[in-house]
Each structure stands twice: as structure tokens, then as C-alpha cells.
Amino acid sequence: MDKKCKLNKKLEDELNKLVPMLEGRYKRWHEIRTDGCFDPYYTDGSNMNLVRNHILNYRSRIKTICETLGVDLPKVCTWDVPIEVSKDYMANPDQIRQIAKETLPMLESNADYIALKPFGRLLTAKQREHICYDGVMGYVRRLKMALERDDLVDMRLYIRNPERYAKAFATCLKNANALDIGQVQVSLFDLIND
Numbered sequence: 001m002d003k004k005c006k007l008n009k010k011l012e013d014e015l016n017k018l019v020p021m022l023e024g025r026y027k028r029w030h031e032i033r034t035d036g037c038f039d040p041y042y043t044d045g046s047n048m049n050l051v052r053n054h055i056l057n058y059r060s061r062i063k064t065i066c067e068t069l070g071v072d073l074p075k076v077c078t079w080d081v082p083i084e085v086s087k088d089y090m091a092n093p094d095q096i097r098q099i100a101k102e103t104l105p106m107l108e109s110n111a112d113y114i115a116l117k118p119f120g121r122l123l124t125a126k127q128r129e130h131i132c133y134d135g136v137m138g139y140v141r142r143l144k145m146a147l148e149r150d151d152l153v154d155m156r157l158y159i160r161n162p163e164r165y166a167k168a169f170a171t172c173l174k175n176a177n178a179l180d181i182g183q184v185q186v187s188l189f190d191l192i193n194d
Helices: 003-035 044-069 093-110 110-116 127-129 133-149 152-156 161-178 188-192
Strands: none
Touching: 003 044, 003 161, 093 133, 093 152, 110 133, 110 161, 127 133, 133 152, 133 161
């Protein structure tokens, strides 16, 4: 097989990989627009624009390969390039807010969360770190702050699987109880303050 045939075969293989990847990126862009994503740091708009950049890149690579091989562009390359959206765009913002508002009282009234509160005064910094106390207790504070700031990115962290936070409270409480710190008594002050 000569060099030109090897190059053509390599380009054909790359083209066969790129076309379904491009189709997948179009599908992903539309999924994010409709359903959002669960990126813990970036908005849906930022993710849609990232996927749009993938689309532009794949289209360019496919076009170059097709020109080199002297073949027609695949149908996917005739699809419209998705629009660039505001980086602040979030899919289903009202649903995210509603679920976050419903989740906060569930977390705050969780028996294990309530039982964990007094440990904050009793644990040493090393013990707190060992049982992930601050991180676990921070779930409620973070959701409260997200609701106050209308931070949809942080709020949506709680809509996918709110049960995991209850499990984290239970695990943290179990680990706190396993520490040798004496009897823990819950005061009224502990119940109303974080």
C-alpha cells in the first residue's frame, strides 16, 4: 500500500469517527438547552457554548478531510450551527428554584442533621476534618445561600439526588458518635442556630 492510500485510509477512518461525534454534539447541545446539565461550576449557557465550539471544530475537521479526499460533506455538516447563547442561560430555572425551596426544609428537619449540630462546638479541628463535619453541615448553608443569591448552578446540585445529603448526615453522625468526646446534649440554641 503506497503512502497516498495509507493517508486516505487514515483520513477515512478519522472521518468515520468524527461524523457520529459531531451528531452527538448536536444532540448534546439540544439536551442541555431543554433539560440542562449538572455541571457543578458552570451554567447551562456556558456548557452549550462549549458544545457549540466542539461542533464548529468537528465541522471544520470534517470539511478539511472531505476536501482532501474529494468527497461530499456528510449531511450533518448541512445542519445549522447552534446559536451562541448567554453564558447566564439556565434550563428550567423555575423548576430548579421550586425543588431547592422544597429540599431546604427537608434537610433542615433531618433528624441526623439536627443531632449533628451540637458536635460543632465539641469537636477539635482535626476531628471535624476526619469526619468531614464542616463539609456535610455546609450542605444546608450552601443551599440557603444559593436560594438567597438565586444561584441556580448551586441550587441544581440538590435536585438530582437529595437523598444523598440525608445519607451524608447519617454517616457523619455515625462517625461523630464513634469519636470519644463524651455525652452530647442538644440545646434549644443548637436547634435554631447553625
